Amino acid sequence: MGATPATRAVLLAEPEPPPATPADLVTKEVGFHGSGGLAMRGTVLSSAKAKPGRPGIVLVHGSGTGTRRTKLMEEAVAFARQGLSVLIYDKRSKGYSLFRRSYAQLAGDALGAVAALRSQPGVDPAKVGVWGFSEGGWVAPIAASRSADVAFVVLVGANGMPPLRQQTWAVAAGLRQAGVSGSLVDRAEPAMYRTIADGGMFPEPYYDPGPTLAAVRQPVLGIWGVHDLLTPPRENPPLVARALEKGGNRHYAFHFFPGADHAAHRTPDGGITRLPELAPGYADLVGSWVRDVTAGRAPVARTSGPAPVQTSPTVPMEPPAWWGSAPVQLAVLTLIMAAFTAYPMIALIRRLRGRRRPSVTRAARLLGSAGPVVVLGSFFYLFYLLMNGSKLAAPGPLVAGRPLIWLALQALAVACVAATVLTALAWRRSRGPAARGRRGEAARPGGPGVGLGEKIRLGLLIAGGTLFVPWAAYWGLLLP
Template sequence: MTAAVTLGLLTPVAVAVPDLLVPTATAPASAATAALTPAALTPAALTPATPAPAALTPATPAPASPLAVPSDLTATELSFHGGGGLVMHGTVLAQATAKPARPGVVLVHGAGTGTPRAKLLGEAVEFARRGLSVLIYDKRSEGYSLFRRSYSQLADDALGAVAALRAQPGVDPAKVGIWGLSEGGWVAPLAASRSKDIAFVVLVGANGLPPLRQQTWAVAAGLRKAGVAGSLVDRAEPNLYRTIADGGLFPEPYYDPAPALAAVRQPVLAIWGTHDLLTPPQESPPLFARALKEGGNRHYVFRFFPDADHAAHRTPDGGVTRLPELAPGYADLVGSWVGEVTAGRPPTARISGPAPVQASVTVPVDPPAWWASAPAQLAALLLFLVAFAGYPVVALVRRLRGRSTVPVTGAARLLSGAGLATVLGSFSYLVYLVMTGGKLAAPGPVFAERPLVWLALQALAVASVVATVRTGWAWRRAPGSVPRGERARLGLLLAAGVVFVPWAFHWGLLLP
C-alpha cells in the first residue's frame, strides 16, 4: 500500500536507525530535562570546522521586495547562488540606525516547497530589532517536492545565503550565523559542519530523530490526542509510513542527524516550545546534547519556552493553534545570546525552562521485511483488485451475453464485495489520516477509542475472512459440478481471500 504523505517537518537511503537515536527508557518530562543537566561539563575551545566553499558571486538582480517592512527597519534585496547554481532571492532586514560591524543571521525555513521569505518575516523583524542583520530568502522549489529533497542541497542553499550576508555593508563577516526551524534543524547543523564561516547556530523545534520516525510519531500523537487507540495507531499508521518510505515516496526517511551535529564546532542555541506537537520535545534534546558532547562541543544552551508551539510561537491550546507572536523572551534570548557569542564569550553547556510535554514516546520505524515491502504490498493490491473486482465484472458480462452461471455459493459474492470495500476503504482512510494528521487529526466519530470508519472496515475484514472460509468449503463439497471457467474465476477469488488474511493482520484490520 503506497500513498502520498505530508511531512510535519516536513523527506532515500535505506539504513537502520542508529542506536544513538533510540531512547533507552521512557522518562517523565522532569527526568528528561534533568538528564540534560551539564553539571560535569566544562567549556571546551572551539575547533575550526571544515572550510566553506568560496563565496558565490552575486546573481542576477532580485525583483522588488514582496515584504511590508516596518518603518524602523530597512530592507535590502539581494540574489545569490544556492546548491547546484540555482539563483535564489532574499531580503536583508536591519535597523534603520544599525551599528557598523554588526552580527548577522540567515534564517532557514522548515518543510515546504517554494516557501516564501515572508513566512519568516515575524522572526526576522524581531531579530533585526535586537541589532542583527537578518537574511530571509525564498525557499527553492526546483529539486524539492513532497517526494524529493536533499538536505545536503538545502545546506548548500544556506551556505550561499551566508556568503551573501557576509558581503553586505555594515555586517561583520566573522559574526554571521545560521538559524534553522523544524526541517531547518537538520539543514542548519549540516551547513555549519561544512563551513567555518558560520559563527553560531540557532535551532528552533529541531529534531534529533530520523524524519520517518518523527513524522510517524507526529501523526500517531495527533490521533491519540483525538482519542484514538488500538491497531489503527499501533499497526496501520506506522506500516503505511514504512511502505511509503520503501516505495521511495518519503524523501530522506532515515537521515541520521547525529554525525552532522557531532561535527558542529560553533556555539549552539537550541529552543523548543513546551507544547511542540511535531517534534518530540522530550526525546530530541538529549540526542542533541549527546551528539554535541561526542564531538567535543560544550558551547550550547538549550531553552524551553512555556505555552509555545513547534516554532516557539505562542499557543493558546497546547500547540494546536499558532499565534503570530513569538514566545515572550524568545527574541530577547536570541539577541543577547548572539551578542555574547560574537563578542568572544561562548556559553558553557546549560539547560533552562519548564519541562516539555510529550504524551507518547516515539518508536523505531525500520525498513520493512520483504513480505511487507512496497513491491509486495503493490502485488497484493493488484491481486485484490483483479480478483475482488473481476468476480462481479465477469458475472455481469455473462449476464449480458445470456450465459449466466449459478454461483457455487452466495458467500463468493460477499467475499468479492466485502474484500474490495475493505481494501479500497482502508487505503483511502489511511491516506486521508496521513494527509490530515499531525497536531490536529480528524479521524471522524470515535467509539471505544476506535474511529467508526475503522470499526466498519474491521467488520468488513472479518466478513471477508468468513466468506473466504465458506466459499472454500462450498467448492470443496461440490467440485464436480463447477464448470472449468467458473473454477478459474473461483480459484482466483479464493487465492485473493487467502492472501487477504495475513494482509489484514499486517494492517491491523483483524486486530483490536
C-alpha cells in the first residue's frame, strides 16, 4: 500500500444517524478507504464560523475493536471550537481483536482519513495532521513516518516503550494501588504476560516505537496527564524525546496537565475516574500549537507542566527463556495435572469396581486433590487479574499486602511440597525389605503390603509433585 491511499471523500447515507453536535458546529459525513481497501466511515466537525485555509486534524483511537467515532466526541468538539476541522471515524473491527492487530494496518486507516480530510472544502491540505491517543500513540507516528501529507503529530498518553512492557506495568500499578505487594505482583503477573505473549495471545508485544519515532520529521506535541495510570508518565516522555532527537527532530513540545488522567481528561481521584471534561487548557494548547506549527513556528525541544506521578518503575519484558516459553509451560502444566489427577481417578475406578484400597499415606491423597486446585486456581486467578487489573484492580481482601485468594493458593502449594516429600518417603518404605517380606501378604484383599500397581501410581504422583516444585517457584507460589 502506498503512503497516501487513493481515497475520495464522499457524502454517505449512514445507516445510523450522525452524532449529535452543538449548534455552533457543522458536520459532514464522509467515507474513505483504509488498509486493504476497507470501507470506513467518519464525521468531519468544523466551526460554523470556520475560515477557509484552516488546519485539519484526524483523531486516531486508543485500543478497542470497532470503537465508534463518538468515543472521541469531547475532543472533536473542543478542537473544532479552536478553528480546526476534525475528522473522527469508526475504528475497524475486521482484522483487529484482543489477540490480533497490526499498528501498520491501523496507520493505513489513519492515512485514508488524512486523505479524506485534505480534500474537504475550506481545509488547507498542507495543514492536516494526526492526533493519536494511547494505542494511537504507536499508530500516529507510523502514519507520519510513511507520508509527507501528515503535517504534524499530536500524541496523548503515548508510549516510547513496547506494548508488553507498558501493559505489564499498568496492571501491576493497578494492583499496587489496591494495596497488593509480594510475589503476585513482582513475579506471577509479569510471568503470565510473558507466557501469553510467547503464546501469540498478545498482539505486537515487542513492537519498538523508537525507530519509527526517529523517522518522524514533522513537529510533535506530546501530552500526558500527571495521573496517568495506564502509561508510565515519567518514563515515556524521555523515551519519545530521545527517539525524536536521534532522528534529528527537535521540533517537539511536551506538556503535563495536573489533575488529568491517561486521556488528559479531568480526574478527581488520581487517575482512577475519568470525567467527561478535558483538562483545563488542553484544547487551547492543541489549537494554538497547531496554528503555530502550520504557520512555520514550531517550538524547539520544550517541556512544561508539573512533574508526573509514577509510583513504581516499569520492568523490561524480554521474550522468556526456554523454560518460561508457552510450549514448555503448557507441557509442564499438562504433565503435572495428569500426574496429580491420575491418583484420585484410579482410586475412584477402584471404588466403583469394589476394590477399595486405603492410601499408603494421607499425604498422597492431599497431593492428588490439592495439586490440581493450586495449578488451575492460580491460572484462573491470574487471568482474572490481568483482565481486570488496570486502574480499578479488585484482588479481593488483603492480608499484609497479599490477597487472601493468593495466600490460600500459596499455603496449598507449600502443603503440596510437604506432601510430595512425605509421599516419597512412604513410597521408599514400601520398597524396603519389610515390604518385600510381606509381598505375599499384599496379595490378599486388605493386606498391609503395597502392590506393583500402587507403587506405579505413587511414583507417578511423586513425579508430578517433584515437577510441581520448580513450577510453583517460577510462578511465585513458593515466594513471599
